[in-house]
Amino acid sequence: MAVQSRISKSAGWRLFLKTVIARAYPRVVAQQREKSWMFFDILLPLLAVSAYVFVYRAIGAPQEFIGFVVIGGAMTAFWMNILWSMSSQLYWEKEMGNLALYIIAPNSMMAILLGMALGGMLATALRALAITILGSWFFQVSYQVASFPLLFSVFLLAMIALYGMGMMAASLFLLLGREAWHLSHLAQEPVYLVSGFYFPIRSFNFWVAAAASIIPLTLGLDAMRQLVFPSGAALGFLTVNVEIAILVLLGGIFLLAARYLLAHMEKLAIQEGRLTESRR
């Protein structure tokens, strides 16, 4: 090999962007290579959706409830992604030896987390879309969208807040170590219940629904249902505008908290030498 001339490398925002794209890549491209995702990420959630659909049909619930369940079923994919591929991800990165390499690289750890989030969001959107299409087709769900721009905005804000929460949880779970695994298990089913994945959140009393609103999917889902079903507004928890305002606030808080916790995690890792060390 001939003597290499030194390579000019990007820095600043270009490096940030390159890092985001590179870290998103494994999720967007590689995750589709294992075809089992079609079974685990689409068929299994569709079975849960079906169970609720048949219950609602048996008790003669309004037709909109079937649509609520399909939309809820699609959105569970994002929650699963947050729990298992965001919150516990830095812990796995540590175990694999990637975390140390991320820290010593000149990039920002925030770019790594953002890349994980973006990649996870895009890969999961594919799964959510498949569940929505298949569920709507199987159960003859019809939609009447009040405003596409508003629907897109709500979805986007819910995703920003939700993945901001995931980024925050990633650092938090890493600090907790192995207990993170149990926390993910612990957070799965209760959130399905209180976030109203399969029924309108309004069924709870106000304070339970308000407490559940800390999970951005709760309000995101509620607002989306209000925007795609004619009777959605009547079954909504708060008005769409209020829910949008809260989602903006949650997104800001979670992203700032993620940044703070990430810096704290990195500081602890360097001081104590434990967070990048899977053996000690």
Place this chain on the structure above:
Amino acid sequence: MDFAIRTDNLGRVYKLRGAKKTEARQLVALQDVSIEIRPGELFGLLGPNGAGKTTLIKILTTLLSPTTGRAWVAGYDVSQEPEKIRPRINMVSGGESSGYGLLTVRENLWMFSQFYGLPSKEANRRIKELLEVVGMSDRLNTKSSDLSTGLRQKMNIVRGFLTDPDVLFLDEPTVGLDVGAARDVRRFIRRWVDEDPSRTLLLTTHYMVEADELCDRAAIINQGKVLACDTPANLKHTLQRDAIFRLEVSPMNGLGMDVFETMPGVKQVVHHAKDGGSLLEFILEEEPVLGSVVTALTSENIRILNLQKREPTLEDVFVDLVGRSMEEVERGSAKQDQ
């Protein structure tokens, strides 16, 4: 920049958690380490597992803060200016399983190159070039989960070189590699340093032969302390006046090593079990002392099957400095861990 790496009385203490909170213990991993490595040097850190080599690398790569002392890499303080050091360094650890199994070799390497801001086109060109050098050009599109341990390690090594660092840290790079692959890697490492005088490489190893073959200078480290630091030739020269013998003998019949350890003129003796018999390695102050050794053995009806006088190796230097072979030190630490 006078030194690519410099440490000044560097120390690191780990707080270990006991079974109960009140049982907190401390582990001194590094103690008063002062070394200076010039640009263009291939420097080796030699020592058994647990000697403090990885801790030193972690401090120098800004992954760990020192408890005492200071360190500079590429002219910057590791504690104060890590952001200036990081674009200039890279690290590869032996046996690491970094990257993602579902990505191909090319994709994994490209991903890591992007974290350093390499232009994609340039990264892909270098990936092809470096994979060819390590004999992996046919594995460009193989999923990394399908690679053998040796090939995976070669991929990791390429990852380290890919970003064209000023200072590269290799932590036991040939662990787990077969003889041929280890030889290829060593050859590549040496060539990389020789190509450009501004490149510096710090290598940790517990293979003395590797250090002897590769390093311009080496430091012998044990229990967190640097015991000696010089060129391999000079380190071995310290034993030049000694006589080093290797004796293969029949079973020892209960004869303990203390007989030799207390014998006048015997500097060190190391015992290894071998094929039902024993292998004894002696460092003697002068050749005639061998007579007493042979007498002690034959008086116990121990037969000498083979006797060799040999040139000193870095392993002998280690034995001379520590009093035990590297293998014995590692066995001792493993017992302590249990």
